Amino acid sequence: MSRYRMYPAPTQTAGLLAHCRHARYVWNLAVEQSAMWTRDKGSTPGFHEQSRQLTEARAAFDWLRAGSQTVQQQALRDFDQARRNYFAGSHGRPTWRRAGRHEGFRVVGPQAGRVEQLSRKWGRVLIPKVGWVRFKLSRALPAARSYRVARDSVGRWHIALAVVPDPIPAPGNGSVVGVDRGVTVSAALSTGELLNCPRLSESEQRQLTHLQRRLARAQPGSNRRQRVKAAIAKLHARAAARRKDWVEKTTTDLARRFDVIRVEDLRIAHMTRRPKPKPDPARPGGYLPNRRRAKAGLNRGIRSNGWGLLVQRLEHKAAGRVERVSPAYTSQTCSRCGHCAPANRENQAFRCRACGHSDHADVNAAINIAAGRAVSARRDKPVRVSLKREPQLTT
Template sequence: MFGHCAQARHAWNLAWEVNSTYRKGGARTTKPVRYVGMAAMLADVRRTPTGDLTTEEADYFVWVASGNAEVQQQALRDFDQALANFFNGSHGYPGRRKKYRHEGFRVIGTGRAPAWTADGEAVLNAKGKQVVSRQVRVEKLNKKWAQIQVPGCGWVKFRNTRRALPDAKTFRVTHRAGRWYVSFAVVPDPVDAPGDGSLVGIDRGVVITAALSDGRTLNCPQLTARERAQVRKYQRRAARAPKGSPQRRAAHAEVARLRESEANRRKDWCEKTSTTLARSFDTIRFEDLKIKNMTRSARGTVEEPGRRVAQKAGLNRVVFAQGWGLLRARTGHKPLVGWRISHPSTRVCGAATASGSTRTRARAKPSSSVPAAVSPATPTPTPHATSRQDRAGLPTSGPEACAGGTTPHQRSSVREPR
């Protein structure tokens, strides 16, 4: 599978080189080449005769032709989608992919299955025959394990984390921190809102990850004190080991394993918490935080070097560990039926407890139009202070321990959201 990863990464980088003339801030003399043109170029490369080439060039073309065509084509489709996201303004320009950092590939299923509509009717083509679509070939072995057919690798066993087998057309295989993961492209079931007109505001902070306007607090799980000590131990061991030695690689692998565990906990918490919010409220308002500006490095330039660079870097790591952006993004992905997320607004906890005003106000400029729940004469409260103020004037909807986390706690909390 590492060979598939190398072929997919090589196809992506080739597409990046072809479209390097059309870059943000660069010369835009020609239109970027999209998937159809890049696929034609790939076919020409695979059919290139190697009789008149040097040994090095011949080996390169033979290596490209030996790769799986579907893996290479899906990498080109991924790059084409990245270009589309860049043109739509939702993402930046795609960059190059590097070995050991971008290890993965996407494949279309090799199975065939008749296509049906949501109403149970057969999908017909222009000739009146039922369409037969591609499908991933997955077999269940037992309660915990299943196997999937990967081109060029045969049947590969994996740990099934869902009750039912996925009904997908494509799947993606990735390698992170010494482990292989397989994910399936499946349209999730819609999350229905309660439909009672409920409104909640969410302030995000560092001590408390998210403070709700009804008085509850949510905390993202972190590494325990023992795990943080292990990270420091392996980092010191890697710093003392010779460069390129097996000891150094083993220490870096242990650090990556612990960081991967922390990221998995954060993603799991964001998924469960966002689902809980989607099922509990009709309208959700998040505090308008410019996370990119808040986490900008303080190192400055050569002419004007920054101050307290290490302290600012530590604060940035703490902010990233809270998962602010992921919680906001995943909550925005959940409103599929009957509800919406309002525009971001500052002081959302105070605004949500008032009469429903959505006016945006800056933190440093109190205004006479501030709702009664937030006093103009007082400084902007922290998320914890805001929760206390709201709790003083409004009844809480539950105990102090809330969905997705607990009140400030030194150890990590992995409680499933209510």
């Protein structure tokens, strides 16, 4: 999709927020109808039945009729598609939408084509019952059949035009690169490049710590608490924007330079799980230390480096050219002689105990990934066969 920053007027902001409330209200009603299903009852209402009920509700309530029927009906279409995806097994069950977190709506149909370019830097879109809203052109304006207007946690408005871009063509030079993702180094390439995802600066980190302490002392429900939460959300949004910008630039550069891109097949959701509590057998009802604070720090380091988004955008831009390699022992195997031992890895330094080869640990792992040298838990040792055993015929 093509995403742009919107700059609505104060009166237009009120209309956009009303559309968000109506779309969220209709979505939550559909979720409630789906949750009330039991085996002894019939099937829940589908899209056409819910559209009929929406027409009756708009005739009965003035506040609902004041909104756009296009926005409200599209919320029902989105829920119907989400439920179909759930039954198909590709997505999870549709859940409730909350105010302040899910602020957005979608427009599809002829009204979605009312997008114009005013100048080299500005464009405008005609939103139903809101009027023309300006947005800044950060890239060429594509032809789209639908768009989504959303508001983030900081209060910024964006419009996303639903257009599937074409993949980046391969350079055709036959080059292969391996990408090793880490916490200290965000991405290490087999070419020797070390790429780091930008984060909050030291002053911004000190400011975040100060705001978190103020939040802990603020009274629940007070205006001060809301202001502090808004300031914290602004810092987190700034870090997320920097991380996303870095991922987009890095993936575009890799897709243009290399024909084949090999990455580790990591299960990030499993790696960032909370540690399970350890019951204390000596104290019934007590628990032993499980290093949950250290694990929480590791999880933050993994998420702040954008591991999942990096591979996801690579697969979008270099479609069919991204290969997933098993990460088993890639950081312990020497990229020169193939010797595998835990003692080869010393923090960020790698020194082979067999041949003496030394290199950066992440670069050595990236070279193994590029060569596809993932080994099994048995270190790929040959199976020993007795010399007295008779040869077996292959079938």
